[in-house]
Amino acid sequence: MSKRDKSIAPFPANPDRRQLLRRAGAGVAGAALGGLLTPLAPFAASAAHAQGANNRLRIGFQKYGNFVVLKARGTLEKRLAGQGVSVQWLEFPAGPQLLEGLNAGAVDVGSVGETPPIFAQAGGVDFVYIGNEPPAPHGEAIVVAQDSPIRTVAQLRGKKVALNKGSNVHFLLVKALQQAGLAYTDIQPVYLTPADARAAFVQGSVDAWVIWDPYLAAIERQANARTLANGDGLVRNTQYYVAARKFASAQPQALHALLDEVNDVDTWARDNVAQVASQLSPLVGLDASILEVALKRTGYGVQPITDATLAYQQQIADAFSALKLIPGKLTVVDARWKS
The missing domain is CATH 3.40.190.10 (Periplasmic binding protein-like II)
Structure with missing residues (x-):
């Protein structure tokens, strides 16, 4: 580690x-x-x-x-x-x-x-x-590492995005991609539970993580994760x-x-x-x-x-x-x- x-x-x-x-x-x-x-x-x-x-x-x-x-x-x-x-x-x-x-x-x-x-x-x-x-809507977000070159959702094209399949953030990802002009098939979804997704995010095995509170608040505070988009204007x-x-x-x-x-x-x-x-x-x-x-x-x-x-x-x-x-x-x- x-x-x-x-x-x-x-x-x-x-x-x-x-x-x-x-x-x-x-x-x-x-x-x-x-x-x-x-x-x-x-x-x-x-x-x-x-x-x-x-x-x-x-x-x-x-x-x-x-x-x-x-x-x-x-x-x-x-x-x-x-x-x-x-x-x-x-x-x-x-x-x-x-x-x-x-x-x-x-x-x-x-x-x-x-x-x-x-x-x-x-x-x-x-x-x-x-x-x-x-x-x-502010209780979930798509986050990247602070030093990631990814600055917008549109730049997730071809990237590995971790999420818990079928969880509340799954719809956030769908809507965010649509707003950015991307299809769901334009990214590489990596389906992981929150604990496994966190580990993958910290280790740099994925490019972004779609997650909810309190995991979101924790990764923001403990790893200075940067938000690309939250649910505001996208999902409830x-x-x-x-x-x-x-x-x-x-x-x-x-x-x-x-x-x-x-x-x-x-x-x-x-x-x-x-x-x-x-x-x-x-x-x-x-x-x-x-x-x-x-x-x-x-x-x-x-x-x-x-x-x-x-x-x-x-x-x-x-x-x-x-x-x-x-x-x-x-x-x-x-x-x-x-x-």
């Missing part, structure tokens, strides 16, 4: 997290959608046992965000205990892998970006949108709450309770960014100052799914269908929750 590599501290390793992800099959290549919707065989027995169980809410979360704060507060557990429902938290590295868990029946509800649900629905995952956060970067359709039908009261508690966390977090950053810091493994940057670019306040929201998701689906990154035509409204 070079001196430059040593100066950049990645998220700390977590043996329990790694064990979970190995079980979940994260990163395993799948034939249908490039590994995004690979069946999770090790979960099969427990998932089958859990089908139809109405006394447990299994929440898929990522190593950052309001679900982490909610988990630490424990208020959801107390609220649902009155309904006879327990809460289980399962950590995933990104939205596509989380939706693999939902597809396998190991997760009931989760929080993901705007693109993972499109790939999941295209792959036959039976879920519904149950809510969303306000847009946060909306965070969605999704649930397995069967669970949503059987336990709507548990989901309403979850959304209420998340909204309470949002209301408090919006006015206490520094305190939230301090709480998240030891859990995420990043300095509070870095997390403050990311949190200030976040949208706060749970919103109901609207026609306009689904129309925006349809635009994303149509874009990926046209690029043949998902099979056939997708009707996003089919995944609307009728609570």
Whole structure:
């Protein structure tokens, strides 16, 4: 590892997290959608046992965000205990892998970006949108090394661009390339999870990285990465709450309770960014100052799914269908929750 590599501290390793992800099959290549919707065989027995169980809410979360704060507060557990429902938290590295868990029946509800649900629905995952956060277009970006000769998105022609396939930043890359007059085939996409993409970016194995907060804030601060384009004027970067359709039908009261508690966390977090950053810091493994940057670019306040929201998701689906990154035509409204 070079001196430059040593100066950049990645998220700390977590043996329990790694064990979970190995079980979940994260990163395993799948034939249908490039590994995004690979069946999770090790979960099969427990998932089958859990089908139809109405006394447990299994929440898929990522190593950052309001679900982490909610988990630490424990208020959801107390609220649902009155309904006879327990809460289980399962950590995933990104939205596509989380939706693999939902597809396998190991997760009931989760929080993901705007693109993972499109790939999941295209792959036959039976879920519904149950809510969303306000847009946060500055919370994701295409970055290059500070000393890179690349100054514009148009100069990515023929270059290696790292991203997590099917994640929220995938649509940002598509839109940025279109605005720059490039086709998706004009670049060399390199599909990597955030941890692997970070390593490739730091080592110079890729020319650019498309990434979201807090990874974005970390690489900006720790490696002085330079932004070519963020979501402003291109994409919304909306965070969605999704649930397995069967669970949503059987336990709507548990989901309403979850959304209420998340909204309470949002209301408090919006006015206490520094305190939230301090709480998240030891859990995420990043300095509070870095997390403050990311949190200030976040949208706060749970919103109901609207026609306009689904129309925006349809635009994303149509874009990926046209690029043949998902099979056939997708009707996003089919995944609307009728609570």
